[in-house]
Amino acid sequence: MILHAMKGNDMEQSATGERGAREVVQFLSDHGHRHVFGLPGSSMVSILYELQGTDIAYVPAIHESVAVAMADGYSRVTGAGVAMLYMFHGVANGLANLYNAWRDESPVTILSSQQASHLRTPGWTIGEGDVVNLVRPYTRLAHELSLGMSVRQWMESARRASTGPQPGPALLSLPEDVLEREAPAMPLRQSDRSQASTPDMASIAEALAGAERPLIVVGGQLRRFSGSADIERIAAAYEIPLAYETGFNDRLGVAPGHSHSLGNLGAHAMPAEQRADVVLLIGTRALNEAHPRGDWFPAARFVAHINNDPAKLEETVTAHRSLAHDPASAAAALERELAQRPAPARLLEARRKHLAEVRARDLPASQAAILSPYAPAVVALRDALDRGWFVDESVMGAVAFMRGLRSTDGHRYVGTTGAALGWGTGAAAGVAIASGEPVTLAIGDGSLRFGALGLWSIRERNLPVTIVVLDNGGYGSTRFYERSYMQRLGNSAPFPEPAYNGSDFRAVGTSTAGIIEGFGIPCTTLTPDDDVRSAVEAAWAKASDGPNAIVVPMAFE
Ligand SMILES: Cc1ncc(C[n+]2csc(CCOP(=O)(O)OP(=O)(O)O)c2C)c(N)n1
Numbered sequence: 001m002i003l004h005a006m007k008g009n010d011m012e013q014s015a016t017g018e019r020g021a022r023e024v025v026q027f028l029s030d031h032g033h034r035h036v037f038g039l040p041g042s043s044m045v046s047i048l049y050e051l052q053g054t055d056i057a058y059v060p061a062i063h064e065s066v067a068v069a070m071a072d073g074y075s076r077v078t079g080a081g082v083a084m085l086y087m088f089h090g091v092a093n094g095l096a097n098l099y100n101a102w103r104d105e106s107p108v109t110i111l112s113s114q115q116a117s118h119l120r121t122p123g124w125t126i127g128e129g130d131v132v133n134l135v136r137p138y139t140r141l142a143h144e145l146s147l148g149m150s151v152r153q154w155m156e157s158a159r160r161a162s163t164g165p166q167p168g169p170a171l172l173s174l175p176e177d178v179l180e181r182e183a184p185a186m187p188l189r190q191s192d193r194s195q196a197s198t199p200d201m202a203s204i205a206e207a208l209a210g211a212e213r214p215l216i217v218v219g220g221q222l223r224r225f226s227g228s229a230d231i232e233r234i235a236a237a238y239e240i241p242l243a244y245e246t247g248f249n250d251r252l253g254v255a256p257g258h259s260h261s262l263g264n265l266g267a268h269a270m271p272a273e274q275r276a277d278v279v280l281l282i283g284t285r286a287l288n289e290a291h292p293r294g295d296w297f298p299a300a301r302f303v304a305h306i307n308n309d310p311a312k313l314e315e316t317v318t319a320h321r322s323l324a325h326d327p328a329s330a331a332a333a334l335e336r337e338l339a340q341r342p343a344p345a346r347l348l349e350a351r352r353k354h355l356a357e358v359r360a361r362d363l364p365a366s367q368a369a370i371l372s373p374y375a376p377a378v379v380a381l382r383d384a385l386d387r388g389w390f391v392d393e394s395v396m397g398a399v400a401f402m403r404g405l406r407s408t409d410g411h412r413y414v415g416t417t418g419a420a421l422g423w424g425t426g427a428a429a430g431v432a433i434a435s436g437e438p439v440t441l442a443i444g445d446g447s448l449r450f451g452a453l454g455l456w457s458i459r460e461r462n463l464p465v466t467i468v469v470l471d472n473g474g475y476g477s478t479r480f481y482e483r484s485y486m487q488r489l490g491n492s493a494p495f496p497e498p499a500y501n502g503s504d505f506r507a508v509g510t511s512t513a514g515i516i517e518g519f520g521i522p523c524t525t526l527t528p529d530d531d532v533r534s535a536v537e538a539a540w541a542k543a544s545d546g547p548n549a550i551v552v553p554m555a556f557e
Contacts, residue, residue, distance in 0.1 A: 017182035017183045017184045017185055018152075018182060018183070018185055019046070019050075019179070019180060019181065019182050020046075020145075020151040020174065020178045020179040020180065020181070020183060021046035021047045021049070021050045021179040021180065022050050023150075023151040023152040023155065024047050024050070024111065024151060024155060024174075024179070025047065025050040025051055025054055025056065026152070027151075027152055027155040027156070027159075028054075028056050028082060029054050029055070029056060031080070031159065033056055033080070033082060034055060034056060034057065035056065035057050035058075035059050035074060035081075035433055035434070036051070036056055036057075036058055036059070036082045036083070036084060037059045037060075037061060037067045037068075037070040037071045037074070037081065037082065037083045037084070037430070038058065038059075038060065038061065038067050038083055038084035038085065039060065039061050039062070039063070039064050039067050039084075039085065039086060039090060040060070040084075040086065041086030041087060041090065041113060041127075042086075043086065043087060043113035043114065043115070043116075043127070043176040043179075044084055044086060044111075044113035044174075044176075044179070046176075046179045046180050047084060047111070047179060059429075059433065059457070059461065060457070060460065061426065061453070061454070061456075061457050062453050062456045062457070063093060063453040063454075064083075064085050064086075064089075064090045064091070064093035064094035065093055065094055065096060065097045065422050065423075065426065065451075065453075066097075066425065066426035066429075066451070066453050066454040066456075066457055067083045067084075067085065067094060067426070068083050068085075068094035068097035068098055068101065068108065068110070068426070069097045069100070069422075069423045069424075069425070069426025069427045069429075069430065069451070069454065070083070070426045070427070070429050070430035070433070070454075070457060071083035071101075071108045071109075071110075071430060072097060072100065072101045072104070072106045072108050072416075072423070072426075072427055072430060073391070073414065073426065073427035073428065073429065073430025073431040073432075073433075073434070074430035074431070074433060074434040075101075075106050075107045075108050075430075075434075076106065076251070076414050076427075076430075076431060076434075077389075077430075077431055077434035077435045078434045079107060079163065080107045080108075080109070080159065080162065080163055081106070081107070081108050081109070081430065081434075082108070082109045082110075082111060083108065083109075083110050083111070084110075084111045084112075084113075085110055085111070085112050085113070086112075086113055086127070087112065087113050087114060087115070087127035087128065087129065087131070088123070088127055088128065088129030088130075088131055088134070089127055090112065090113075091110065091112050091129075091131040091134060091135060091171070092129075092134065094110070095134065095135070095138075096418075096420035096422065096423075097420060097422065097423050097426065098110065098135060098138050098139075098169055099138050099418050099420050100416040100417075100418030100419075100420050100423050101138075101168070101169045101418075102137075102138035102139065102168055102169055102418070103250070103416065103417045103418035104220060104250035104251075104416055104417055104418065105166070105167045105168045105221065105224065105250075105309070106167070106168065106169065106250075107162040107163045107164070107167045107168070107169075108162065108169045108170075109155075109158045109159065109162050109169070109170045109171070109172070110135070110139075110169065110170070110171040110172070111171075111172055111174060112131045112171060112172070112173045112174065113174055113175075113176065113179070114128070114131070114144060114173045114174055114175040114176065114178075115127070115128040115175060115176065116175050116176040116177040117146055117147040117175045117177050117178065118147075118177065120175060131144075131171065131173050132144050132171065132173055135169070135171045138169060139161075139168065139169045139170055139171050140161040140162055140166065140167070140168040140169065140170055141157060141158055141161035141162070141170040141171070142170065142171040142172075142173075143157075143158075143171075143172060143173070144172075144173035144174075144175070145172060145173065145174055145175065145178045146175070146178070147175070147177055147178055147181065147183070148183055148184075149178065149183065150183055150184070150185065150186035151174070151178060151179070151183065152185065152186060152188065153186045153188060154172055155172070156188055157170075158170040158171075158172050160191075160193070164193070165193070165195045165308070165326070166308060166309050167224075195326060197325075197329070198329060198333055199306075199323055199325040199329060199330045199333050200333075201330060201333040201334045201336075201337045202337055203304075203321055204280060204304045204321060204323075204334060204337075205334055205337030205338050205340075205341060206337075206341070207278045207301075207302040207304070208238070208240070208278055208280060208334075208338065209238075209338060209341035209343060210278075211276075211277050211278035211302075211351075212277055212347065212350050212351065212354065213272075213275050213276050213277045213278075213299075213351070213354050214238075214240045214241070214276065214277070214278045214279070214280075214351070215240070215241050215242075215243060215269075215272050215273060215276035215278070215279045215280070215297075216231060216234070216235060216240050216241070216242050216243070216279075216280045216282060217242075217243045217244070217245060217265055217273075217279065217280070217281045217282070217284055218231060218242060218243070218244060218245070218252075218253025218254050218282055218283060218284065219244075219245040219249065219250075219253055219281070219282070219283040219284030219285060219307075220245070220249050220250035220251035220252070220253060220283070220415075220417070221253075221283030221284070221307065221308055221327055222253035222254070222282055222283030222284075222327045222328070222331065223251035223252060223253050223283075223410070223411065224250075224251055224283075225283065225308065225326050225327050225328040226328045227253075227282070227283065227326075227327045227328035227329075227330070227331035227332070228253055228254055228255070228410065228411070230328070230331035230332050230334070230335050231253065231254055231282065231331050232254050232255060232258050233335065234331070234334060234335055234338060235254070235258065235259075235260040236258075236259060236260060237338075238338060238343055238348070238351070239260070239343075239348050239351035239352050239355060240260060240351065241260050241262050241269070241272045241354075241355050241358060241359075242254050242258060242260045242261045242262060243261075243262050243263065243264070243265045243269035243272060243273065244261075244263065244264045244265060244269070244402050245264075245265060245281075245284040245285060245287065245417075246264060246265040246266040246287050247264070247266060247398075247399075247417070247419075248392075248398055248415050248416060248417045248418075248419055249264075249398075249402065249413075249415055249417065250414070250415055250416055250417050251410075251411075251413060251414065251415070252402070252405075252410035252411075252413040253282070253283055253284075253410075254410060255407060255408045255409055255410035256385070256402060256403070256404075256405040256406065256407060256410055256413075257405065257406040257407045257408040257410075258408060258410075260355065262358065262359060262403075263399065263402050263403030264398075264399040264402045264403065265287070266399065267363060267367050267371065267399040267400075267402075267403070268363065268399075268402075268403045269358075270363075270364070270367075271357075271358040271361040272354075272355075272358040273296070273297060274298060274299065275299050275354070275358065276297055276299060276300050277299060277300055277301055277302075278300060278301065278302045278303075279297050279300050279302070279303045279304070280304045280306070280334075281303070281304065281305045281306065281317075281319070282306045282327050282330065282331065283306065283307065283308070283327035284305075284307065285307070285312055285315060285417065286305055286307075286312065286313065286314050286315040286316050286317045286319075287315075287316055287317045296317045297317075302320050302321075303317075303318075303319045303320055303321075304319055304320065304321040304322070304323070305317070305319040305321070305322050305323070306322075306323045306324075306325055306327055306330045307323075307324065307327070308324070308325065308326050308327060309324070310324035370396055370480065371396075371397075371399065371400040373472070373554045373555050374394075374396070374397040374400040374401075374404075374470065374554075375400070375404075376532045376552070377397065377442070377468060377470055377532055377552050378397070378400045378401055378403075378404030378405075379404065379532075379533065380531075380532035380533040380535075380536045381401070381404070381405070381440060381442065381468065381536060382404055382405060382406045383405075383406060383407060384405060384407075384440045384442075385405055385407035385409060385410065385412045385413060386407050386409070387438060387440065387540055388412065388435075388437045388438030388439055388440060388464070388543070389412040389413075389414060389428075389431045389432070389435060389437060389438070389439045389440070390405065390412055390413050390414070390439075390440050390442065391414045391415070391424055391427050391428040391431055391439055391440070391441045391442070392413065392414065392415040392424070392442050393415070393416075393421065393423060393424025393427075393441070393442070393443045393444065393447045393451070394442040394443060394444055394447075394470055395421070395444040395446070395447060395476070395477055396444070396476055396477045396480070397442060397444070397470050398415060401442060412437075414427060414431055421446065421447045421450040421451070422447065422450030422451040422454075423447075423451065424441055424443045424447055424448075424451050424454070425441065425443070425448070425451035425452070425453075425454025425455055425457070425458060425467075426451060426454040426457060428441040428454075428458065428463075428465050428467075429454060429457045429458050429461065429463055429465065432458075432461075432463040432464060432465055433461060433463065437464075438464040438465075438466065438540065438543040438544075439463070439464065439465045439466070440465075440466045440468060440536075440540075441465055441466070441467045441468065442468050442470065443467065443468070443469055443470070444469070444470050444471075444472070444475075444476065445469050445470065445471040445472065445473070445474065445505070445512045445551075446474055446475045446476070446503075446505070448467075448469050448512065448515065448516075449505075449515065452515055452519070455467075455515070455516060455519035455521060456519050458519075458521065458547045459519050459520045459521055459546075459547060462546040462547070463546070463547055464543040464544055464546065464547070465543075465547045466536070466539045466540055466543055466547070466548060466549070466550070467516065467521070467523075467547065467548070467549035467550070468536065468539075468549075468550050468552060469512050469516075469549060469550070469551045469552065470552055470554055471512050471551050471552060471553055471554060472554040472555065472556055473504060473505055473506040473554075473556045474500075474503045474504045474505035474506065474556075475502070475503035475505075476503075476554075476556075478502075478503040479498065479500050479503050479504070479556075479557065482498045482499070482500065482503070483498055483557075486498060504556075506556065511525070512525070512551045513525045513549075513551050516549045516551075521547045521548060521549055522547075522548045522549070523548070523549040523550070523551060524538075524539075524548075524549070524550050524551070525550075525551040525553070526550060526551065526552055526553060527553065528553055532550070532552055535550045536550065
């Protein structure tokens, strides 16, 4: 039996050791994990065996990408998630969703099984491979244990690395004999970890206080670090427009239905971005996106960027003030600083006018063309955040949802900034398991195909997930970019029509409903004349019985 407790001032040493697999399970139990996700294999049977008799449920997947996405979704709700993957094959299969978790700073721990230590070679036996180096760029900690090392100690290290203060995935590679043999127990202290300091927000407050057209851009980190309410209060009190980080957001930093929320920086909030004189980016990436544009904030005299991770400061957009700090403490400090700088009524009036103007601006035609087909689905799902969680893998539809969701509580939105598709179904399952609440998954028909195997997990647990598929006959965004490319070629374009190679699924294989029904999930396919809202309400009403799906048809071009 191992002892981790402290005795007086001395840590008690236990005389005998413990099998690694037992230590893994004990650790999970001690840290309150009620679920662990995975796809099994021979070298990890010891852990699967030891899970018996605990209150930890093993949640299986039929592809490792789904196991990682489930652990990711789960961790967004509970603060930590664990996926157990089989050797190199399993980790490699889970890598794209590990990348998503890395982008979104999700506290996911991957336990990978590994060839036994005494047989460990550079990779000459089946399934053996260097999983540590495979994942290293996308983890806060990645380590392979050797025989004799304390599994418990490394589990604790992985937990500390993944949960913060700078959170993100961690991986432990666990050789079969490390799991099966006894090792001496290591006494451990349990630290109460904190990062205590008050950031100096004076210069940022000073600039914001004097601004006529201020803008605060929020990222998912603000939500994850619990600074959302502070920024929502600041916006309302000082009449400051709010925008979401450009492109995908892992969480909504502020509520979409907040009086000052404009939507995504790259779409509905663009007029505010173009005219802003003072900008605060808080808990955001520095505006990385797949197709970067220059000239962010062309009218700004002052730009500040706050991110908890110094490596994420000013990645692609420069600032006048850069602050590596937890965004929640920064938001709280900003509120205190602003309170010392009361805004004159004239200034508040000017800001109100500005807010009304930027809100009223029409979307640029190119944006409107992309977003208007989503209107029926977005209107139908406007209150989805008040009905449970909203998991977003709607790709081109995401920026429409960021404006169209009308809830004044934004904490139940979950997306991924990583854009590695095949995440949504697994993430929805993980969120549903962790929260015990209904989940609406908005997903493109292309993403549904990437994540089809996650439908199995949703069905296997009979989860209350309403799947709303936005079906434009394949990869709409890829087709959009091909058309944009042709436009750039102009008269020199050698072919009059786009090829749409690999992005047109209209005549390929089974229908979208066929895929979903193939996994035993009931599905309704709407016609363009059907009312999406009625279908959504009917699906929500049945959510407690288990999953169901709606396919919403959309124009192909
Ligand atoms: C794993 C992965 N492979 C390829 C891509 C490139 N990609 C970006 S969007 C997209 C199409 C997605 O289709 P769908 O989910 O139907 O959304 P839509 O583009 O129609 O909005 C593809 C293939 C990706 N993001 N991730």
